[in-house]
Amino acid sequence: MIRISVFRGVATLAWMIVCLTPGCVLAQESAVWAGDSRAKSAQSSTTSTSGTGSLVEVDVPAPSLSGNLVGDAERKTALVYLPPSYDRQPDARFPVIYMLHGIFDSPQTWVQFTQLPQRLDALIAAGKIREAVVVMPDGGNRYGGGYYRNSPVSGNWADFIAEDLVGLVDQEFRTVPRAGARAVSGHSMGGYGAIFLGMTRPDLFGSIYAMSPCCLAPVADVGQGNQLTWQRALAMRGAEDLQRALEQRDFWPVAAIGLLAAFSPDPSEPPFHVAFPFQSVRGELVPKEPIYTVWQSRFPVHQIETYRQNLLQLRALAFDYGVNDQFAHIPLGGRLFAERLAMWRIPHRVEVFDGDHRELLADRLTEIVLPFLSRSLERSP
Numbered sequence: 001m002i003r004i005s006v007f008r009g010v011a012t013l014a015w016m017i018v019c020l021t022p023g024c025v026l027a028q029e030s031a032v033w034a035g036d037s038r039a040k041s042a043q044s045s046t047t048s049t050s051g052t053g054s055l056v057e058v059d060v061p062a063p064s065l066s067g068n069l070v071g072d073a074e075r076k077t078a079l080v081y082l083p084p085s086y087d088r089q090p091d092a093r094f095p096v097i098y099m100l101h102g103i104f105d106s107p108q109t110w111v112q113f114t115q116l117p118q119r120l121d122a123l124i125a126a127g128k129i130r131e132a133v134v135v136m137p138d139g140g141n142r143y144g145g146g147y148y149r150n151s152p153v154s155g156n157w158a159d160f161i162a163e164d165l166v167g168l169v170d171q172e173f174r175t176v177p178r179a180g181a182r183a184v185s186g187h188s189m190g191g192y193g194a195i196f197l198g199m200t201r202p203d204l205f206g207s208i209y210a211m212s213p214c215c216l217a218p219v220a221d222v223g224q225g226n227q228l229t230w231q232r233a234l235a236m237r238g239a240e241d242l243q244r245a246l247e248q249r250d251f252w253p254v255a256a257i258g259l260l261a262a263f264s265p266d267p268s269e270p271p272f273h274v275a276f277p278f279q280s281v282r283g284e285l286v287p288k289e290p291i292y293t294v295w296q297s298r299f300p301v302h303q304i305e306t307y308r309q310n311l312l313q314l315r316a317l318a319f320d321y322g323v324n325d326q327f328a329h330i331p332l333g334g335r336l337f338a339e340r341l342a343m344w345r346i347p348h349r350v351e352v353f354d355g356d357h358r359e360l361l362a363d364r365l366t367e368i369v370l371p372f373l374s375r376s377l378e379r380s381p
Helices: 024-033 036-043 107-111 117-126 159-171 188-199 227-235 239-247 253-262 291-299 308-313 330-343 359-376
Strands: 002-008 013-017 054-061 077-082 097-102 133-137 182-187 207-211 278-281 283-288 314-323 347-354
Touching: 024 239, 054 159, 077 107, 077 117, 077 159, 097 159, 097 188, 097 227, 107 117, 107 133, 117 359, 133 159, 159 188, 182 239, 182 359, 188 207, 188 308, 188 314, 227 253, 227 278, 227 283, 239 253, 253 359, 314 330, 314 359, 347 359
Parallel strands: 097 133, 097 182, 182 207, 207 314, 314 347
Antiparallel strands: 002 013, 002 054, 054 077, 077 133, 278 283
16 A cells, blocks of 8 residues: 655645655555554654645455456555544544546546545535545446446446445545445446446445436437447457557447446357347347347336335435536436436436536536535444
């Protein structure tokens, strides 16, 4: 484990790696992984100034990803924000917010693009949110991400978050290890992941806020309407085609393969081990049954009835989308999802804003998302 101090000015974010020599890193690692009581001695080398939190990068063993067919490593990393009083109050325990990034993003997106640590510090100092540990895991793979779902092809990403990561965080940091004191949020693919984990694991996560969540419904550019993308994905013949698309920054066909690896896996179907829900007939894209119907059933808009009792256990459920989102399925899927939630009488909050997929992300974190989650979290004992 490497300890990272974060020092902030008005408009800059500076980093200092506390320990650079191998011996020093190993000394800290042995102390931290032995448990929180000894982790405090490793943390003492960097004392946060008043009102300033710190970041820790942790190595996360990922047995849930074992045996995946995309060549993903069985160890991941996560950035962990520790609030200002974490070091000063050694007996205090803190609620936890898990932040899931989007496709082709990384934990650094939260730090560099949204400046999340700075925003947390400012909100805490202003009394607008309570102190919390905030965890930013790596959810990426060769397809851009595993969508935080379990799959025999891309790996059991839901279990990685819910079991491997939560277990490590509760063991190594002073958390409040109850569902009511845990929230999960995310953007785009991570927003989908937050909703999926809320639907399936209310025993672990009590509060959900999904920002511009993708993949709530198989419509528009995720569905049959995106003829060009699905035709290009169908034409791919192997790893070389995939690599060429990545090098050419051809986002959509790679994302389509990744989506299928999570939502329509088939280990028996080389080269990508996915079952295509579409086929090309005389140059036209048409559904391929029964795969198409099964694939559709795995999107949240069609799962609300199944998971209704789980959703009713949540302390808070919210999501948002911008009317100008570049990914057409996101506002349409968000509207459909809200309608289905209302039909099944599941309390929720939906925010529709004037903006696109990413431009207001940082400000909405400050103004809406983090205050909402802080209010919803159970008070520390």
